[in-house]
Amino acid sequence: MKIYRLQTIGSIDGLVLFEEPTPQPGPGEVLVNIKATSLNFRDLTIINGWSPFPLEEGRVQLSDAAGIVEAVGAGVTRFTVGDRVASNFMPGWHAGPFREFTSQYGTQLDGWMAEYRAIDQNELVAIPDSISFEDAATLPCAAVTAWNAVAGIGPNHQVLIQGTGGVSLFAFQFAKARGAKVIATTSSNDKALRLITLGADHVINYAENPNWGEQAKALSGGRGVDRVVEVGGPGTFAQSLKAVALSGQISMVGVLAEGEMPGYLDMFLTFARFQTIATGNRQDLEEVITAVAQNGIRPVIDSRFTFDDGVAAFEHFGKRNVFGKVVIINEA
Template identity: 60%
Template sequence: MAWNSAKSPLPAPAAGEVLVRIRANSLNFRDLAILQGWMPFGVQEGRVPLSDAAGVVEAIGPGVTRFKVGDMVINSTMPNWFGGPFRELPLQYGIHLDGWLSQYRTVSEQEVVAMPAFLSFAEVASLPCAAVTAWTALAGVGPGQTVLTQGTGGVSLFALQLAKASGARVIATTSSEPKTARLRALGADHVINYRTTENWGEQAKHLGGGYGIDRIVEVGGPGTLAQSLKAVAIGGQISLVGVLAQGQMPGFMDIFMAQATLQPIPSGSRYDLENMLKVLAQHRLHPQIDSTFSFEEAKAAFSHFGARDLFGKVLITQDD
């Protein structure tokens, strides 16, 4: 149950639940897709939006053993997918369940995990969807391999950071020279400007040693997949994450001749979140924050996010 100041009284957690006072949220493309009617999962009208949050446990219900009052927590974006293979669509915030754009939220203790102490609430709130998606998109990547990321949104920047932490080389794409410098500062080995290099897939393949890219984190979808197919190595993988770019889908023979795996990525489970948090803590990786808005400025946050000229995550924070 979500609670805002216009409602009363404050909900009490039931058996097995925790009451979380929310300190920060982040926005994801899925949130825009839900609000604008693009999401193909039967969105229930009137649901509270947002899938990402961090906060403090204010109260616990009977039988709770994983947390105590005062613990700092982060939610898992797929609340009933705890681990194991992806066999069916899990429940989703903002679609089947109320999301996290509220001041308080009661949830099962199984839906949240302890947040790493070296990150702020705002930084932690950026992780559940985008960072976990990047983590699962890179599963199996290691030293000596080459990864390609697209643009400077949340998933792409997390993928860059996590790939470098794994020992991989990273080729990034962007449309902006100022962003080129920032991508290099984050560790990108090569940056391609896709505005000035229209056939960037072939250049990426060349930069990948001539045989191609081992793992491509594909956030564009129809508008960029054709170039990704040119860039990917035989036996490589294109992790299908998003549909940000409009365009013509490649034909069957283009896909067949690439001889690569096209793997849709459904974000990740609570187990994925917990493992990713360990890696962030080990390498002291901090999320890239584009901008921060107050809870009262939530509409402005959505407007800024919708413009899509971002470098990192857009956050909504709440004061003490």
């Protein structure tokens, strides 16, 4: 089989394509014929050596995948040959709150950037026929993160999303599916039009209006938004504080933008809840898949690459000018 390994940490050039024997499933494992994978910002942090977690050279990258069960090992009860499956983002976290950091795909465990993967049956979830492999491959990290970032949102709420990356657009779609109003930010007029086409109630160009937090508050009727899906971190947090309603919530998802964090008093005076989002567990992923299927949600895909063009997929994603998810398709 073909498989990519990150031979040298620090550059996309370190990602090398190899041929290795196709693995065989051991007891409790299944062999997945991988049909699609998708990229997340965490994948860039690993390849470039920015990740806060210990890294190991030679590891297979990517955490998000979907495919078909091709063989099962002894004792497997959850799946049979021919089942359609997607990967659980965080190995070992199947239900309940986040309690510990464990080995992750691409860092201390081999990930999914291969044609086949033998994996414990408990690290997979079933996907229905109504969800394509490429759509399913976008869900384990970004969609689950977004799902938890907008938990509790309903028809009387207003949500602010930042940018057009995977998490932001999934949060957009889940919030709209629940009847909420969505205010979106972008630095591109072209992307603004696409956000409006998707159903955004308001779009703010933050390049033209650096004080977009106050504009978001004004657009919300002056009260502020009930939920901010905060993906920028230090570079956007001060504006998020201006946008959030008293006693609202800022779901802290990412640290994409550089800058200085506001002071304690600025945070205190919002009387908001600041909730860090640790992606989610296997049960969350199952709920996401159900919601996507029931609501007819189609993940927003920026671009598709073949497996042999896997390095080009990283190069494109690394430019950070995307609208949705970057997906790698394996036609083999």
